[in-house]
Amino acid sequence: MPSRVEPGRVTRRDLLGAAGLWTAGLAILGSLVGLMRLPIQRVLPEASDRFKLGSPEEFPPGSSKVLQDQQVLVMSTQEGIAVLSMVCTHLGCVVSYSGDGFTCPCHGSRFGPLGDVSAGPAPRALKWLEISLAPNGKLVADKGREVEPGSFFQARGKA
Numbered sequence: 254m255p256s257r258v259e260p261g262r263v264t265r266r267d268l269l270g271a272a273g274l275w276t277a278g279l280a281i282l283g284s285l286v287g288l289m290r291l292p293i294q295r296v297l298p299e300a301s302d303r304f305k306l307g308s309p310e311e312f313p314p315g316s317s318k319v320l321q322d323q324q325v326l327v328m329s330t331q332e333g334i335a336v337l338s339m340v341c342t343h344l345g346c347v348v349s350y351s352g353d354g355f356t357c358p359c360h361g362s363r364f365g366p367l368g369d370v371s372a373g374p375a376p377r378a379l380k381w382l383e384i385s386l387a388p389n390g391k392l393v394a395d396k397g398r399e400v401e402p403g404s405f406f407q408a409r410g411k412a
């Protein structure tokens with residue numbers, strides 16, 4: 254009967270044992286690769302509705318500025334600063350601003366200087382967006398958060 258330690262001779266038991274070890278090793282390696290992939294983010298976060306306006310000093314009382322890329326009007330009065338959405342409340346066209354109000358090019362709705370409806374078919378006033386002050390002293394507006402029309406943000410004295 255041949256001995257198991259005889260050099261150059263591999264028994265079926267040795268072969269099965271080695272195959273079992275290789276299988277276990279590959280399973281552990283596969284698990285480690287899977288664990289290394291876990292922290293990688295697979296879903297991109299949604300784009301934020303918040304955007305920077307700038308410092309409060311950029312908006313002195315009596316000024317207004319259209320931010321075309323954000324489709325908003327930043328208006329500053331003695332009461333504070335407001336950000337009005339320029340998206341028409343009828344079917345979502347972008348309105349134009351003329352200094353004394355807004356006009357929608359799609360179906361002719363007109364809005365007053367504070368976004369109130371002066372001529373339909375728009376069913377409601379333009380949205381006033383929430384403004385906050387970031388820790389760095391810059392104003393930030395949020396398209397996802399609406400405030401009551403006439404709610405001016407008091408930035409002066411907060412910065």
Ligand code: FES
Binds near residue numbers: 345346357358
């Ligand atoms: S989308 Fe503005 S009036 Fe229709």
